[in-house]
Amino acid sequence: MRAILAVLVLVNVLLLALHQFGVIPTSGPSGSGEAPVVPPSAPSLQLLSEASGELPLAGHSQSDQDQGSVSDALPLCVLVGPFTEHGDADSIGQRLRALDVTAESQNIEVSDGRGYWVHLAPELSQREALRRLHELQAKQIDSYVIPRGELANGISFGMFSRRALAEARRDELQALGYDAKIREVERTHREIWLVMPALQARALSDRLWEELLAEYPTLERRQNLCPGVASE
Known part of the structure; x- marks a missing residue:
């Protein structure tokens, strides 16, 4: 009996010594439930559902996308004209539509450059504007009442190009x-032009353009932003 007690005491002393020198850890893998310390340089995990943004495309950098020209994003059209009559534009449009080209005649606002408008400020009422007009005309001053717009009921003395x-x-x-x-x-003034998508117009042969020019020698062909886009 004494021998058994002596052996147990010896085993306890040996285990205590092993713990003291760190040979046996004080807690197992489950331990107290605290998360293990991760070095700051270790990469963190992220669920796919938590990821935001788009994946970068191979061969494309963000700078390449940012440097794209505006014309690459906006629709371009080919304009043929000007025509004096809608009938002529519609006739050519029918020929182009037979070649699967979407061509439509449109009234296009064309700039005439800057103008300089000489005027008097608007009167309080149309009656006052007419009274002022009669006064000016009695002095042989060429003028008229402005009927509408921001200067309605004002007096105009003409538009000058210089x-x-x-x-x-x-x-x-x-x-x-x-x-x-x-x-x-x-x-501005209005002109009649035939408008078609630039990609479709490029598919037309040079011979066709030469034939159109032979029939209508004054026609011009221009490429520009499609009407409605340029004015936005």
């Missing part, structure tokens, strides 16, 4: 006691 001419007219009116002003405006 600023120097507009300034000379303004100075004449101011010398007569009228507070004439100059407004710079964009002048």
Whole structure:
């Protein structure tokens, strides 16, 4: 009996010594439930459902995408014209549609450049505007009432293509006691053009364009942003 007790005491002393020198760990893998410490440099895991954004495409960098030109993203059209009559444009349009080209005649606003409008500020009412007009016409000053727009019920003294001419007219009116002003405006006019997608127009042969030019020598062919896109 004493021998058994001595053996047990000896075993306990041996186990205590092994724990003391770290040969046997004090806790197993489950331990106290604390998460193991991960070095800061270790990569973290991420669920696919947590990922955001798009995968980068092979062979494409973000800088390549950012540097794309605006014209690559906006629709381009070929414009043929101008025509004096819609009938001529529609006739050519039918020929092109037979070749699977979507061609339509449209009225296109074409810029005439800047204009310089000499005018008086709007009156409080149309009656006051007419009274001012009669006063000016009695002095043989060419003028008319502006019927609509931001300057409605104002008095117009004409549109000039050159600023120097507009300034000379303004100075004449101011010398007569009228507070004439100059407004710079964009002048436009309408033309009839045949409009078609650029990709479809490129498929047409040079011979076809030569035939059209022989029939209508004044026609021009231009490539531009499709009408409606350029004005946005």
